[in-house]
Each structure stands twice: as C-alpha cells, then as structure tokens.
Amino acid sequence: MGGFLYTLLIGFLGALLFFVLLIVGGYFGVKFWFRWKFGKILEQMKNLGGAMAGAMVPPMRLTFQREDELNWADEEALKRDTAFLIAEGFQQVGDFEGEESPVSMRAFVHTEHHIWAAIQSAYGMKQWTDLVTRYADGTSWTFANLADHGMDCPPWRTANYLPDSPIPDLLERCLADRPQGKAMLPASAADFPQVVSDAYAREMDWRMERGGVTAEEIERTLAKDNQTAEPQSIRMIQFGWTQAISTFLDEQCRERFLEGGGVSAREWEEVRDRVLVIHDRTPANVLFDILPGAEDDDESPPEDLWSGAEGDDADELPRLQALRKRMAVDGPRTVFAELNAELPEGRRSRKLGQVTVEAVTADLYVQPEWEDDFDDDDDD
Incomplete structure (x- = not known):
C-alpha cells in the first residue's frame, strides 16, 4: 500500500519541499549553505531539471480529505477509467485531496477481489492508476501504469510497474500475477483514506530508519533521465x-x-x-x-x-x-x-x-x- 502516491510525491513535490525547508531552515545552519553555495547549486538544479527532484524529500506523513473540485491531468481518461472500474465491479469510494500536498485521488475498492484502486494526479499533470492487494501477513502487491521511480521498495511491498498500460491490462496483470496462496485483507470503502495514510507512514518510517535515500537510489533516479549524479x-x-x-x-x-x-x-x-x-x-x-x-x-x-x-x-x-x-x-x-x-x-x-x-x-x-x-x- 506504500505505493499509493509515493512516486508522485517523489517526482513532483521533492524540489519544492526541499527548498522550502532550506529557506525556513536557517535555524538548522542552512544559512551557510545559502550564503556560499546558493548560486552554484541552483545552477546544478537548473541543469538537472526534473530529474533532480526525483530523489528529494516528500512529506513524512500524508492525510486526505474529501474534495469534489479536483485538478486532473486528463478528464476524459478519468471518465473512461472510472466507467471501466465500475463496470468491472469496483465501488467508487470518492475523490480526495492530500492535505500535505496537492494530490488528487479517486478511490475505488473491489470487495470480491480484495483490490484497492486509485486514479491519481497532481498539479493537473501526470495521471496514473495504482491497483493494490494487501495481505494478512503485512505484505502488499502494487500494480501501477507508471514508470519505476528508481527508489528501493520496503521488504513488505512488491511493486510492479507497467508504464502507460491501459487499466484493463493493469487489472488483468494484477489478478494473474499477485500471490494467491495466502490470506488477503478485505478492501473496505470506509477504511480507504486511513489505510492509505497508514501505509504511507509505514514506508516513510522505514525510509527514516535508513537515514533517507541512498546514493544508489539517487544515481538510479537521475540515470532514468540520462543524468549523472555528481x-x-x-x-x-x-x-x-x-x-x-x-x-x-x-x-x-x-x-x-x-x-x-x-x-x-x-x-x-x-x-x-x-x-x-x-x-x-x-x-x-x-x-x-x-x-x-x-x-x-x-x-x-x-x-x-x-x-x-x-x-x-x-x-x-x-x-x-x-x-x-x-x-x-x-x-x-x-x-x-x-x-x-x-x-x-x-x-x-x-x-x-x-x-x-x-x-x-x-x-x-x-x-x-x-x-x-x-x-x-x-x-x-
């Protein structure tokens, strides 16, 4: 479940949050960084473009509130994918927005197949879908029609990336490839926002315990945009x-x-x-x-x-x-x-x-x- 929105936060919110942290972080000694390094690093950031944001700092916690007026990258795709999921037996839970970040999420559950689904977008830009199955042993399997972000996954989560795959193909792979021989947790509409927040917190706690991102993760993330990690x-x-x-x-x-x-x-x-x-x-x-x-x-x-x-x-x-x-x-x-x-x-x-x-x-x-x-x- 930690896959929900994590890729989005890494990709789009990292740079903004990092610089906000630095601006207000004079208390933490960052005044030296700005005084002598600001110009040089900004130039590096400009050269690296969006790739550098790929390994920055998302919020440590993520919570959601219901919201009817949301910003989507592709309204037609949203309608098409919503109709498909409902036709396949998914229950539409509602639309939510992240409090700590401008994340738009349309949530669904399939009680028979034990699948949590979310169509997601941010800033009206990239839009994709996650399908997640959670298990009683604490593990989970995620299928996303998004490119691998290059970050390590925690040991309990298996992430499957199928870039640009239509949702019918994504669902087919989810049903065929996820483990079948162990107990699945029920997918409940009432629990959806809290389940997502708890899963996100669990993964971020794991990343905090590791001390943040590793050099290898940064190098992989930058390499995906043909950039070198200096x-x-x-x-x-x-x-x-x-x-x-x-x-x-x-x-x-x-x-x-x-x-x-x-x-x-x-x-x-x-x-x-x-x-x-x-x-x-x-x-x-x-x-x-x-x-x-x-x-x-x-x-x-x-x-x-x-x-x-x-x-x-x-x-x-x-x-x-x-x-x-x-x-x-x-x-x-x-x-x-x-x-x-x-x-x-x-x-x-x-x-x-x-x-x-x-x-x-x-x-x-x-x-x-x-x-x-x-x-x-x-x-x-």
Missing part, C-alpha cells in the same frame, strides 16, 4: 533528507512531550519559541548552529555543510568538523549535554525532560534569553 548533488539531496527527518522528529517529540504533561500549558506558551529538541538523529549542523559561538565562524564558509562521508568534510568549518566527529562517537544528546554544561551558567539551556518517539529518544531544553541582551548591546 557527488556534490548526492550530498545535497541526502542533506535535505537528514534535515527533513530531523525536523519531523522534532515536531513529533514536542507533541509527545506536551501530551505527557511534561510542563503546564502556561509554561509551554512562555518558552515554546526557545525550546530545543535534541534527539538521536539530530544532525551536527543543528547543534553547531544553536550552540553559542557558531556566529564566530561566519567569515569562513563551509564548502560542504551537508557532507557526511569520510574525506568530504575537509573544507567544513573547523568547529563543525570537530563536532561532527565527536557526535559520531558519543551521539547528539550526550555531546549537547556536555557542551551545554561547559557554558557559563547564564548561557546554558535548561533541560525540560525526555521523550521517546519512533524508537528515537529526545531531550528537550529551553534556551536562555541572553540573546536578547546581546541584541540590545549591538543596538547601543
């Missing part, structure tokens, strides 16, 4: 995934901490703008940017802020490079706690508590308000 481009894409995963976990940890009653609502409102979330996957550049002293290195641009591979960080800021190596040994939470303890008392962050989300443990701190005092001094 080392710097690969590092940039992986940096985007690292940042997106970290931001998502930050948000999840904040929500879990509030749900657990770690602080009163009044106290949270007073400190929420100064709360830091340091978890097991916090990147080095996040710690670098939030610890006092990062501004002292402004005059020395990092050549590869997003670099993580051995030998690629030679041009980083010395403090960032040292921090990255230290975190590789002791982990983000330990390193931050130690560096925070070394600060003068008035500049230390105060620990609020600890939570665990998605098997990731996080410490929550409140930054001191000393920064306002420094701003006042600068104005004088």
Whole structure:
C-alpha cells in the first residue's frame, strides 16, 4: 500500500519541499549553505531539471480529505477509467485531496477481489492508476501504469510497474500475477483514506530508519533521465533528507512531550519559541548552529555543510568538523549535554525532560534569553 502516491510525491513535490525547508531552515545552519553555495547549486538544479527532484524529500506523513473540485491531468481518461472500474465491479469510494500536498485521488475498492484502486494526479499533470492487494501477513502487491521511480521498495511491498498500460491490462496483470496462496485483507470503502495514510507512514518510517535515500537510489533516479549524479548533488539531496527527518522528529517529540504533561500549558506558551529538541538523529549542523559561538565562524564558509562521508568534510568549518566527529562517537544528546554544561551558567539551556518517539529518544531544553541582551548591546 506504500505505493499509493509515493512516486508522485517523489517526482513532483521533492524540489519544492526541499527548498522550502532550506529557506525556513536557517535555524538548522542552512544559512551557510545559502550564503556560499546558493548560486552554484541552483545552477546544478537548473541543469538537472526534473530529474533532480526525483530523489528529494516528500512529506513524512500524508492525510486526505474529501474534495469534489479536483485538478486532473486528463478528464476524459478519468471518465473512461472510472466507467471501466465500475463496470468491472469496483465501488467508487470518492475523490480526495492530500492535505500535505496537492494530490488528487479517486478511490475505488473491489470487495470480491480484495483490490484497492486509485486514479491519481497532481498539479493537473501526470495521471496514473495504482491497483493494490494487501495481505494478512503485512505484505502488499502494487500494480501501477507508471514508470519505476528508481527508489528501493520496503521488504513488505512488491511493486510492479507497467508504464502507460491501459487499466484493463493493469487489472488483468494484477489478478494473474499477485500471490494467491495466502490470506488477503478485505478492501473496505470506509477504511480507504486511513489505510492509505497508514501505509504511507509505514514506508516513510522505514525510509527514516535508513537515514533517507541512498546514493544508489539517487544515481538510479537521475540515470532514468540520462543524468549523472555528481557527488556534490548526492550530498545535497541526502542533506535535505537528514534535515527533513530531523525536523519531523522534532515536531513529533514536542507533541509527545506536551501530551505527557511534561510542563503546564502556561509554561509551554512562555518558552515554546526557545525550546530545543535534541534527539538521536539530530544532525551536527543543528547543534553547531544553536550552540553559542557558531556566529564566530561566519567569515569562513563551509564548502560542504551537508557532507557526511569520510574525506568530504575537509573544507567544513573547523568547529563543525570537530563536532561532527565527536557526535559520531558519543551521539547528539550526550555531546549537547556536555557542551551545554561547559557554558557559563547564564548561557546554558535548561533541560525540560525526555521523550521517546519512533524508537528515537529526545531531550528537550529551553534556551536562555541572553540573546536578547546581546541584541540590545549591538543596538547601543
């Protein structure tokens, strides 16, 4: 079921979401990237075109709401394919739009054949259909009349790509090729939106656990458009995934901490703008940017802020490079706690508590308000 809409998100939303993340991500040290690399990387993106978007960062979660007025790439094909599915015994569930992305989806179920079907489109551009069968053992088989996007599939999902195949052929292949010797889960119209969201979340959790996309996935995705994956481009894409995963976990940890009653609502409102979330996957550049002293290195641009591979960080800021190596040994939470303890008392962050989300443990701190005092001094 993870195949629903994933290809679309990878192909069309990645670049947009990645740059939004960078623009609002000065908090995470991306200010250095823009200051010294913006022009060069934008030129690379321009040269790579849509292929580069093929391995960027889709949203970590995807939810749907019913919507009657949707944007479709081919209205005639939509009517034709809808009529065919209904004639074949599918029940039309309704039309839905993704809340986190402009995805149009017309959903169907076939209760006898245990098939979930979705005609999908985005931005009124590419339009295709997925047919999915889910099994009681947690596996699923997907048949899509779309080209393989080049990304790895999680071990429980088998994806079959039949580019530009008409839906009758797609259904024939689905019925003939999917496993028959094990229990299939029933396809229910009432469960459709939640099933899609849950399947998507399961696959994205798997990708987060892997740390994002691999260099091999990026190379395959670019190669499909006859593009070459330059080392710097690969590092940039992986940096985007690292940042997106970290931001998502930050948000999840904040929500879990509030749900657990770690602080009163009044106290949270007073400190929420100064709360830091340091978890097991916090990147080095996040710690670098939030610890006092990062501004002292402004005059020395990092050549590869997003670099993580051995030998690629030679041009980083010395403090960032040292921090990255230290975190590789002791982990983000330990390193931050130690560096925070070394600060003068008035500049230390105060620990609020600890939570665990998605098997990731996080410490929550409140930054001191000393920064306002420094701003006042600068104005004088």
